[in-house]
Amino acid sequence: SIEQLMIISAGQQINMTIALPRIIENENCLASLLIRGEYERALSKVGAAARKPVRALVKNDQDLWLLPIHVACALPQVPFAVIDALVKAYPEGLMCETVGRTFQKSGESRTSEISTDSNKTSTSFDSLESFSIDVGWLPIHTAALYGIDKNILQHLLRVAPSCIYCKTGQGFLPLHVSCLVIDTSFHLIEFFIEEFPLSIYVPTSDGVIAQRIAESNTQGGLPRKIKRILAPKPLDKIGISESPRPSHSIIGQKEGTLYKKMQPSRRMEKVSQKIPILFKALSDSRWSDALKHLSQKPEDASIWTLSPNPTDPPCHLLPFHICIRRNAPLHVVKAVMDAEPSATKRREFMGMLPLHVACTVENDIELITYLIEAYPKAAAKIDAVGMLPLHKACISGSHSSDTFVELLKAYPKALRTTDQKAFLPQDYLRSDAGSLLKIFNRGEKFWEACEIKKNSLSNLLCQKQFDAAKLRLQEKPEEARIWTVHPFVPYRYLALHYACILNAPTDLVKALSEAYPDALSLDCQEHDMLPLHLACQHSARPTTVEILLNSYAQAAAIPDSHGLLPLHLACTQGASTMVIQMLTRANPDSSETIDHKGHTPKFYAKNSRHPSILQSMEVLEQPEYSC
Numbered sequence: 001s002i003e004q005l006m007i008i009s010a011g012q013q014i015n016m017t018i019a020l021p022r023i024i025e026n027e028n029c030l031a032s033l034l035i036r037g038e039y040e041r042a043l044s045k046v047g048a049a050a051r052k053p054v055r056a057l058v059k060n061d062q063d064l065w066l067l068p069i070h071v072a073c074a075l076p077q078v079p080f081a082v083i084d085a086l087v088k089a090y091p092e093g094l095m096c097e098t099v100g101r102t103f104q105k106s107g108e109s110r111t112s113e114i115s116t117d118s119n120k121t122s123t124s125f126d127s128l129e130s131f132s133i134d135v136g137w138l139p140i141h142t143a144a145l146y147g148i149d150k151n152i153l154q155h156l157l158r159v160a161p162s163c164i165y166c167k168t169g170q171g172f173l174p175l176h177v178s179c180l181v182i183d184t185s186f187h188l189i190e191f192f193i194e195e196f197p198l199s200i201y202v203p204t205s206d207g208v209i210a211q212r213i214a215e216s217n218t219q220g221g222l223p224r225k226i227k228r229i230l231a232p233k234p235l236d237k238i239g240i241s242e243s244p245r246p247s248h249s250i251i252g253q254k255e256g257t258l259y260k261k262m263q264p265s266r267r268m269e270k271v272s273q274k275i276p277i278l279f280k281a282l283s284d285s286r287w288s289d290a291l292k293h294l295s296q297k298p299e300d301a302s303i304w305t306l307s308p309n310p311t312d313p314p315c316h317l318l319p320f321h322i323c324i325r326r327n328a329p330l331h332v333v334k335a336v337m338d339a340e341p342s343a344t345k346r347r348e349f350m351g352m353l354p355l356h357v358a359c360t361v362e363n364d365i366e367l368i369t370y371l372i373e374a375y376p377k378a379a380a381k382i383d384a385v386g387m388l389p390l391h392k393a394c395i396s397g398s399h400s401s402d403t404f405v406e407l408l409k410a411y412p413k414a415l416r417t418t419d420q421k422a423f424l425p426q427d428y429l430r431s432d433a434g435s436l437l438k439i440f441n442r443g444e445k446f447w448e449a450c451e452i453k454k455n456s457l458s459n460l461l462c463q464k465q466f467d468a469a470k471l472r473l474q475e476k477p478e479e480a481r482i483w484t485v486h487p488f489v490p491y492r493y494l495a496l497h498y499a500c501i502l503n504a505p506t507d508l509v510k511a512l513s514e515a516y517p518d519a520l521s522l523d524c525q526e527h528d529m530l531p532l533h534l535a536c537q538h539s540a541r542p543t544t545v546e547i548l549l550n551s552y553a554q555a556a557a558i559p560d561s562h563g564l565l566p567l568h569l570a571c572t573q574g575a576s577t578m579v580i581q582m583l584t585r586a587n588p589d590s591s592e593t594i595d596h597k598g599h600t601p602k603f604y605a606k607n608s609r610h611p612s613i614l615q616s617m618e619v620l621e622q623p624e625y626s627c
Contacts, residue, residue, distance in 0.1 A: 067093045069083075
């Protein structure tokens, strides 16, 4: 059931065993055709197949999932037409990482650590024999490993210019990979440096720069030209103040699309190879020391640093990023933010913004709210795998419902935004997250609620101008369907909810329920109460309760977020016997139903001081009582 395949690249060989997902023993999948060199047949299959990952076994039987474009980039002899077809069929694939269940960090086979210190002796990697495709690789890293044609590489960068700035799961830029296998990728080193000149200063996660990697993998010394272009120079002498960007357009994409959003925005002249005092103090959670140093040298808040902590990602981070990852107190986060105001817009590992990271790890709702207020657009930004902060929060499984509410308020369209795997945020929720599903099931219209002043019908109701509200409903009945937010009450309501809260005339309540019948079964954001709950809580007229029950009798059996039925609320407010009778007839079991505190409606009636207590208790004792 397994097809043994061999990838041959410039005399170097890596054994790969590819098990086709779901279609075992099928030799005609796109990846298999590419590796066997059947390019005409492969071209005929390009389309939906370009998006389907294949399972691969690489070095030491490591289990990986990769795309056909990863496989194609491992074949230096592949025609340009094949690469072009794969890219056009799935351009986002150029920013898709390989995924696996095992992880072997590159460089484990080295006998001693390679140092960037020129006074120390560096040892060599074992080249291809100890290095192969691993977790977190983009197609450009595969191309750098196998020495693909430079013209093809240029085409990849025209489509996805950001990929040249991305590191593998082991912390390697494409330049690092090409220096590791310099015998096969010699011709690419100069190209990578031309496209990203400052990459010669960027170390791997082990702190090794490209020059040291190349020297360790070349017998007899580096060629003079390569040695010269790899040699780091003082930054102030190369005339570059910011990381250069390839000036290429995106095939088939418009402004503001995936790749533009993922482009890094670091000021590379502020990268430090040493660990700054501020960064170290924040990393060690020494908040007082960090604040003291920040008051003396606020400029250190803008320095990018490669964290030595193995739990941190293998990329440069700002002090603000470390604050988020260490769940720093809010006053510390604000202090670092004040020193570097643009930090909330700075991306780190896998193109994540601070809000992504805050949703990935467990953080307080106060921090989530602060990050959204500081940079509201962050809730709508995707990372390198197409995930929104909401995706991250759903995957984390450690956030309260308040986090999801704030994220959806900031970007309601997140409910229909898919990542690169075509998964919605709610697809990542755990099976036991039933309470959170209600938040998602409210729908986009609910979270898109406008300010009440923008909806004349709801605004008139809140001002108790009921006659004017009737006229407005006749003119614009569609306004009964619009969710609104009152400036003094941070909850979302429909016009019918306002009418029940404010004890509007019965005919107006009836007109609203007829204009939008679904409103009767839609709970507002205030404790998940239906219109019937609100009417009972605010001592509505018996005729109003009757209309609500006649239109949607099931409401009498639906509890709010505290487990309270409309009958509980009616007994609390000393409702008339007529209201109690209608509610008990609609739901005979309601008089014995307990709320989350373990109390029945009878308990609330007994503790009520309203004059009608005796009559109410009589009805509750005999639910079948009929007038």
